[in-house]
Amino acid sequence: MKTNKITTLLIGFTIVANAQAPKQASTFTQKSNEAVYSKLNFDDTADFTDAKRGFIATLPDGKIVSKTGNVAVNLNDFAFIKGKSPATANPALWRQAQLNNINGLFKITNGVYQVRSLDIANISFIETKTGYVVIDALTIGEASTAAYELVKKHVANKPILAVIVTHTHGDHYGGIEGLVSAEDIKSGKVKFITPKGFYEEAVSENVLLGNVMRRRAGYQFGLGLEKSATGQVDVGLGKPFLSGGSSSLLQPNFEVEKTGQKITIDGLDLVFQLTPNSEAPAELTVFAPAQKVFFSAEIASHTYHNVLTPRGAKTRDAKAWAGYIDEAIDLFGDKTEFIVPSHTWPVYGHDKGITFLEKQRDLYKYVHDQTVHLANKGLNKDEIAEEIKLPAELSKEWYNRDFYGTVKHNAKATYQFYLGWWDGNPADYDKLPQVEAAKKYVEWFGGEETALKKATESYQKGEYRWVAEVLKHVIFANPENVPAKNLQADAFEQIAYQSESGIWRDLYLSGAKELREGVIVPKNPINRAAGFLASLTPEAIFDYLSITVDGNKAAGKEISLRFVFPELNKNILVYLKNGVLHQSQTRVNDKAEFTLAISKAKFVELLTNPENARTILFSEGVIFEGDPLKFRELAGVFEPANPYWNIVTP
Template structure:
């Protein structure tokens, strides 16, 4: 269970967890016992039979890879994050059950742990030749690309905190990600779907396997779908119903999800297949069997999200803010004591704040918070008001000794932002975050606290993050999406006072665009201007290669792949005005 890439780099290592987590070991003092139990079960890895002709390989990545046996080959659901881990899963099932070709792949939704490993199990040429079908929900490509590129740098940096990928593997470090152990680190790929599913009830038969789809956009992902297998009375729930409370707003950052819509789709699932289903399985954790057992589970998951929505909004309409609601809201015992509803991934505290944010935004209505000071400015003021650094630290240590860790974290963040060189403040804050992490039932909460403690003690890492704007993702972007990405990279200071237009022709796409820079803003249009400062002609692949630094402007021109007419200096100036994002920005320090 140590999986490496072609260069020998480890992309997945379950063995490091097995050294200290086992089914026979009790939870150490540094791990919440409930999270420890979740980690024990998540550590169980291998090939599992769900029901006749349906199998899963679990423990090979954050997510599961699922295999449905057709008449001649495998239909694969959600091929993990990395090609290496997906390939290892396919090799395992072929060794155990006999080698079969992959005849189809189904992406359940637009998050990278459900499609990134596809190149490890199928060849793009086979897809292009029609030998392998790839199915996905409508708008899959748009959302898969936009989430990983437009805000991808900031999300990926925060994902380092959320998933604990860089934490040491021991009882004081990384234990579990809530949905699985952690994320693999191979280079995620993407092969575009050959067919998009557009409506609930749409039916597809591949290799003798009937599949009926339920569209669930706006739930766990902007583009997502469940799948019913009438032959097997089995229901694939994508990531809409796992064995944990999920996120209404993920801690790495994303668009706020719709808890009310999520509950509504689960209710539709019950009403549509509740009378027939005998097994449900999904892209994380383990299945559930038996009609009554499955339906009871669906009801409790449905009501988990409905309760979170309804009670958060009830308190919101009574004038309470998101912070206040998170302190007040409690699940009823029948939901709270249902183990698959526990907060191993999402939590009631941050989900209730997410519901508030969806309706009310960042501003809580208090004028003091309308234009409040940022941490770098407020920190010195807090330290001064508390009598200086020495007095603040003395008071903070007394509160630490009382176990008032949330309060100590609140106080010491100001001390660190006021003087990040104060080693005593950094160390005490790190100790405090550790204690909060050790208590956390949520895997991501634990990881966030412990990664913060790590960076306070050791500084910001320089390697190990997950690349989101991968080559496959860049290539999958339409010209319009790529130009939107360039627009958020435009440095306004460098573009201020400039005004120019660039015509771009893509002969391979038979598409033409004009990019215009004016008022320090980049706009693009398909209505190409007759007069532009410079005109370019190239295939989309050439622009991709320039973006990915696989070639330079000069080489593309020399190779005849890029033709420039007009003032070439304008295009060079435009490219020089684009920022490259630094992945390792500071989070717990200024």
């Protein structure tokens, strides 16, 4: 909503003039990173061979310009990632970052092509007699168009007959309109295939929780970071360009209902496997029998994935996840020669592919089983995270490393999945809120000065995790304490430099940057809001509005409004009662104080441009009756979300 933008301007620009720059690696960090070289097999370069295999071409200048004119993707930004890792990066992550730098159009086997690393995710093209079936649509339309252009130029100029979106995450569906038009999907001319429940789940995640997840995703994907040896290098899954471009969510016209379901498109046979609540609430994998290709979506990739993504989401079911990989081996294993994940590069060869699937399966199952095992022994989630170590036969495989998800945070996620956030100790059950507790801690530490002095000593001993924890109290007791913020930033930074996980690196570096400079506001955020609201049903819009209600303002008010959407033949009674905004299509004839007949498009306009309310309400086709003050009164209980809420300070 418009009001969000105003809030953004107000809170956004608090950049401190003399903010500290990123520091170099400490001797502790240098040693920790150097040790990685002896722990893992850097002589094994098979991944580089596979990632380069079948290369055809890439973007000549490495750039994709968005419709609004900014450079949304610049592959040259990551050209600094080459050779031996700098002391400020974990060597294993640096290696993964080099692999994810390999970009362009690749031929996997006859009739199967993939464009990689023009976006965080991959896009695959299967050639049919007269066109292409596309798997996944990238984040922004500008990137999917660029990928399709490469295919048209270097393979064959043919139309897209179908788009399969494997799951509900924006990096797989957002760019669909760069490939095909919304009209062609609506008319059925182009098939848009998704797992069942796709649309509802995508809406629920992105609309209801959109604000908080976007802010946290900014940390996870390091959106405000420089791309450099002391900044962003990779998120483990790929490169997070995410600076501008257009994205939309469309309704599918074909939903896959069950595992084993087959479809033939222009002579191309495909078989689907549904994998709900694995990496996404609605997800599928695809097998192309004639081509012997298994498209594994995100249930198997060249990294350990997230059982719970740090941006926040419903916790995923690790046991089911392992089960789906096992099921895929049963269903498609015999006939598979190529495994093509939606992120990272393919696995070539049958035997290698089966080993890859088995070891990915056992990675998820091992951490799941051991978490439950240790929970039953009475360890809490932090203790379990410290305790679990993968067996060497799993941990030595590059694709099982912590590049994206980590053993530590996935163990905590599994604990939470079964047992919730609490560990059973009453001392942790009703803790003081963080600011109140922080003030007491600092008082008991003997004041800020003493706390900072002790924290400095710990920092000099390389105890970065402890420094980060203890200084949180000082900063939350007094957010104006610049030396405390700078020292916590330094500790975050060293943790980041040592992290094998790209997203751990990003979230610690983002925290460090905001401690030094204040809240980071991205320059060219992806334009989702308008297109997104327009793609919602009125019911979903009212669901969204109900979570924007400020309960305190709504308390004691009773207001009923009737909305008529003539083109949808839909009447909805919306009423505020007991501090809650309800909607009903069964009680639509109950008394309403105000009735508004309006097209959905104009209603969306009203929500996104409330300052033009008068013009919209008095425009052609809009009819209202009753007391307009009631409409205004209802509008008054909505509170716009703050998109750039403080994270590292209170």
